[in-house]
Amino acid sequence: MTEPVLSIRNLTVEIPTRRGLFKPVQGVSYDIRPGEIRGVVGESGAGKSMTGNAVIGLLDPPARVSEGEIWLNGRRIDQLDAEQKRRIRGGEIAMIFQDPLTSLNPLFTVGEQLVETIQLHLGLSSSEAQSRAIALLDRVRIPNPEERFHQYPHQFSGGMRQRVVIALALCSEPSVIVADEPTTALDVSIQAQVLDLIKELARERQVGVILVTHDMGVIADTTDEVTVMYEGRVVEQGTTSQILGAPTHEYTKSLIAAVPRPQVKLHRFPQVSYGGRETAFKIEDLARNWDRSTASKSGTLVEVKGLTKRFLAKGAILPSQRSYFTAVDDVSFDIKDGEVFGLVGESGSGKSTVARMLATLYPVDGGTVTFDGEEVTGMDAKQLSAYRKQIQMIFQDPFSSLNPRMSVGDIVAEPLVHHKLLSRAEIGPRVRELLDRVGLASDAYRKYPHEFSGGQRQRISIARALATQPRFLICDEPTSALDVSIQAQILNILKDLQEHLGLTMLFISHDLPVVRQMCDRVGVMRQGKLVEVQETSALFEAPKSDYTRELLDLMPRLEQLSEEQIAELRT
């Protein structure tokens, strides 16, 4: 076994806050060998990124390394002064950030940023540096690099930018790369390519890679070794196969269990039971006083015909001068009463736009939406308000979907107040009840959103959505911003709603495994067009279109999982 390029010994990071000393990382130790990829996995706040920052010496003050040692190629670096640390940074250790959109300086060409880094570390002449930079761009598979060299970041797509970032990381022939959630912001297809690239480069250049991620799928596909972190501590580490194959620690088990499986459809999502995070969702009580009287005549609740949406791409005074971009192009499907209809597709495929048109948030440019036999497009104000009473929406980002300046009570009450469904006196108790049902403590009523975790906020949104006892619920990527464990809880809640209350749902997601678990039927969208619509199982077993097949292939899997594990999950 070769010597580790980087070894972290008993690393502890502390942040002095007004409420005492907070330790985001405690006694973490691990090694990275040349050409090896170590995945560091855990939920947000587990301290995985903090470790990476500590290694590269980029902790934002007042955070500091309080204990432990960091050794790089046999030399201790945690105690070096700022200047020496700087030289190592981007030299022997390079870094890749999560969001390619923000990690490049918008005012400099890609070339300038590459050349400056290369010259800094390798001291080449500008012409040499330039040719080297172009070579790098070519290496990270950016088509016609000579031309791209002179372009600005905003002229690159997300995936391309992340490749540029990688190229930047490679400028100085580093021996270690810290990649912090390098693919989280990317679409599945891009994600796969970028991960492959990283793998390949690690092997080829014998670079040790620390791959920080929350995605078990990524771990499974990419890493050799895994470190599982929980609340600042390492709970378990070892080779990827053994961690995924035979996890010993409870947390690891639950974490793995929580990952949605594309292969099989399970009744419920296995929830992370570790640390007693689960909070009860009292669906029965909710179901008791839910009025289910209204069922649609036809059996089809929502009918979408030739739906089209165009956005202004280039404005001008003369209509003739304006140019448009078609986000949704002649999309047609229908949703039966009480079914969960899924829409999958990559970002920009127009799935969210469809959702927002159904929710009357966007005006429709073409086609019709029919709800329970009534044509929504072209309703007058009164009918619209009646329609809105029956539909509700759950948004992707639990942080922006709740007004930070309104108390949770007011937020949940707002629909009731607006639609005058209850008298002032009744509203209060009703809201409290709702909050209690979705599993929030009674004091939630007075609190403000920022006092809740992401999962809890999603519960608040659900409470708000249920306030009007809607018939149709639109879920726009409801869990993509959450950790796996929380994701499981929320998805289960949605399942319950659908089963016990007979809610009809439109479920938007880019995450195929989740879709497989949630939906009865699925539509696949690409560039504003609906590629195919099928029963979920049929779609996953025998996709009709190549695009769907492609998507399915790219889907990260946990092959290492043995059949019996799945069996045991099934129960």
Added chain:
Amino acid sequence: MLSFIVKRVGQSVLVLLVTGLVAFSMFTFVGDPIDNMLGQERTMEDVERLRAQLGLDKPFVVQYFRFLEQAAQGNFGISYRQGRPVAEILMERAPATLELAAVSGVLAIVMGIGLGVFTAIRRNGVAANLIMSISLIGVSLPTFLIGILLIYLFSVELGWLPSFGRGETVHIGGWSTGFLTESGLKALILPAITLGLYQMTLIMRLVRSEMLEVLRQDYIRFARARGLGDRVVNFRHALKNTMVPVITVIGLQLGSIIAFAIITETVFQWPGVGLLFINAIQFVDIPVMAAYLMLISVMFVAINLLVDILYAMIDPRLRAAS
């Protein structure tokens, strides 16, 4: 890019028209020139005759349009007070104000940006906080008071610098400059400081906050992660991004410097358009006032147009967009 410029120019013209209207309507209220133009023993006929000659008896709208069409040809009429073409007087006075404004503008921008960057980088340093606090005194004292105190200190008590006027000027073509003579430069110091101080503090504080904003961005952290030194990060990457929002504000500031010069010029008896304007107001010299206001707005609009273009040049995203 071109269409962008064309659009802005169009808007600018619109702005000018409205400005002209407001400017002009102002004068119907500030007094009556006749009494100033006639002496102690004037009679009613004199007044009426003069009124008619000046067209002051015409309805306001008529006066305005006459003014507009004249102004369009660069003809702002004859000054009631000096009996000379206003354009000529302006040409004569403009250099003084422009030089003053330029010097204090440069002062404000250079010092402002410099100190702003410094205080941003050394955010918690003693020096930085000191500068921030002192700078506040700058914005907390009325300009006129600063001017008077400076005069009292440097010309009366110490006798180092002239207390008023522009010193020796040299004529190059139609332009009279005080840059080429010692006395001219000495005379510039106090007024320039008085005028520039306020703008400087504003710019400095703005640069600071914008820079702090930028320094928190990912690409700055990434730049550091690439091992770039503080100097490169701060002055190459951060500063350029800071300038994007700052430039617009600086534009507005420069625009207002020329207007603010009114106060400074009164205190220092600086022979510029500001002083001209104050005299004009006291004398109700309507053509001069009108011309002055048009001049101000033209400069203001021009500067901002320039800024917009500069803006587009710095920020590639905008370039692509337009």
Added chain:
Amino acid sequence: MNRFLDSDVFYAFRTSPVAIVSLIVTVLMVLAAVFAPLIATTNPFDPASLNLMNGFTAPMEPNAFTGESFFLGTDDQGRDVFSTILYGLRISLFVGVAAVMLAMVIGIFLGLLSGYVGGWTETIIMRAADVQLTFPSILVAMLIFGVAKGVTPVEYRDQMAIWVLILAIGLSDWVQFARVVRGATLVEKSKDYVAAARLIGRSPLTIMIRHILPNVLSPVLVIATISLALAIIAEATLSFLGVGAPATQPSLGTLIRIGQGFLFSGEWWILLFPACTLLVLALAVNLLGDWLRDALNPRLR
């Protein structure tokens, strides 16, 4: 309340001596202004109470003719400088606050409107802002003064002067509020809680007032404090130029204008004390606004 005491802003405040001091100073000044009639030894606005022979009495020295002596001396009219400053402070603060309020209301409204509605509304409002910016408050004030003079009956001239000041400063100050609010609105507008409200069927007005407004207030607050200082100074400058508070009911600016005439003649106190008061007030408010800017900007903490 507890939530406030526990909040980070309050914590930042507790730990910043500058903020504490400047707040105390500001509060003291405001109190002094509000309770001027109780604190002041004389009422300088009541001409009947003045004795001209008390004119130009130096601080703490008995007057040559009347033998009376005054804490901060008297001005050319025999007014007790200390009392006059208190009353002047009152006017300055009132004008400042009222002007900022006016600017705020106009600015916020137009800002929200242009930000949320966009399109032509936005273009028009923003162009209007440009026009506004070409007119420094001095000119605006002179314009409004002229108009007002024509329309107000003479008995109300003195009171009018103050309202004109407010109007003039307020009108020349709304632009920055509008710009900031518009910017913030554009950001908030795109957030999902607005979408949620629209989905519920809330009217644009309700959304603007109930949802967006509370979320754009903190930058507004910062600007408000800073432009309060600016407004006070603007008032001083206008009064200095003669278009401002009348000499019979002087504001700090008017006092400075009067005192400036005695800069060389040895009656330093007529200028010095009002000037210092103005400086301290503006400084305190500025420091406060400055601190507020940092404190309310979460990313800075």
Added chain:
Amino acid sequence: MFRLSTAIALVLALPASAEEFNFAVTTDPQTMDPHAVNSAPVLGFLNNVYEGLVRRGKDMAIEPSLATSWSPIGDGEGWRFVLRQGVTFQDGSAFDADDVIFSYERASSEQADTSSWFAPVSDVIKVDDFTVDIMTSAPNPIFPDSIANWMMMDSGWAAANNAERPDKEQGNYATLNANGTGPFQIAARQPDLSTVLEPHAGWWDEVEHNLTRVEMTPIQNSATALAALLSGDVDFINPVPIQDAARLQGNPDVQVIQGIEARVIMLGFDQQSGAAESGQGASDMFLDARAREAVAKAVNVPAILQTIMRGNAEVASQLVSPAMRGYSDAQAAPYAYDPEAARALAAEAGLTGQTISLKCPNDRYLNDEAVCQAVTAMLAQAGMDVSLDAMPVSNYWPELRADNFDMYLLGWSPGTFDAEHPIRFLGSTPNEEKRLGSWNFGAYSNDRIDTLLPMIQSEIDDSVRQGMLDEVAKIMQDEVAYVPLYVQPLVWGARANIDVTQRPDNFFILRWVTVN
């Protein structure tokens, strides 16, 4: 121009060298045309460039200038002037009777602002090249006194530069250039910036001054002007802010020259009946003489002079100062300060409870606004509620013309230095075609005065004339037509090494200046 600026440079760099003389004034003379604008700054300055047939000496007495002698024709048909020979204009051309005729036509023309001076004149006749007869429609004993500021312009020069008539609106060559017979000629002029004078080599009179170059700079801000004097940037300023006089006297580098101006500061009243005429100053409160007397008794003039004027002025009892011809010694006693009586009178006249609007300029007379404030306070103490409205002079006159006042502050300096002048403009009933009472804003009217005025104007016998003047003064005092407050002081400031001569008309005469 460049020479001029070099000169400023020298001045600014080092203290003024012996013959260089720089002075600052508050307002720049708005024209160089002696007939275009009849105002003190213009006439005062042009007295150094142009000359009249007669001029005033250091004691204000009339003395020969371009006329060597003059005498009445018959019993008051007019006056004969004998012109001085060998006088040349600054452009070298000679001065003779034709120039006088031309200057009469020009100065009395419709476009001229000085035409009213010649109201009494029926004709001007050239007897020979150096004799001129000026015929008057009625006997006019004081005519020579009244034309001291009537300045002679060269007909040829005017014709050559087609400036035969003054032009106030458009301006013409004579607005920026001058060509007089006086001791100084204009070397360079930039309105509102600077005006440079040089001695006129061919001047007829013998030279007292030792100046080789004079520059005048207008500085409005009195603090700046004072600073300029103290720092030696200028050698002379007029006026010195009155409050600074005492301090300056203590300063060895500078001197203060004080005196009494011909200008009397007074309070006027709205005495027209009916709201119609009396604009915003609502009611007819001051039609009642007792009301006016109340004001007269309520104002403590000595106190004002003591504090605001720093003891630099004298109480006035009538519309002219003792220095003026025709001053009435009989009426020398000013109103006595008596607040109690004032309070009683005010009550009787029904002033109490009404708001009196007092109009006041704030940039016209020395400390004008401060004085009005003091008056406001004093009236308040006598139970009268006054609302003071001070404004720049550009708004002030229109305001008075619109009758928007109950009371107003006015300063009057008789151009003829004769008591008849204020009667003509302030005392007699306003009358457009007779050009009488044109500054009698309050429309004070008394038939006796109206009948006396023409008699005074034509009376040759001084004692009889004085009798009539006394009568008028008495009437106006008894009826409290105006409340004369004080005679405005003159306060000039100069560097210690400068000798100047001050005249009550506040004209700054350069030929009496010497730099030591």
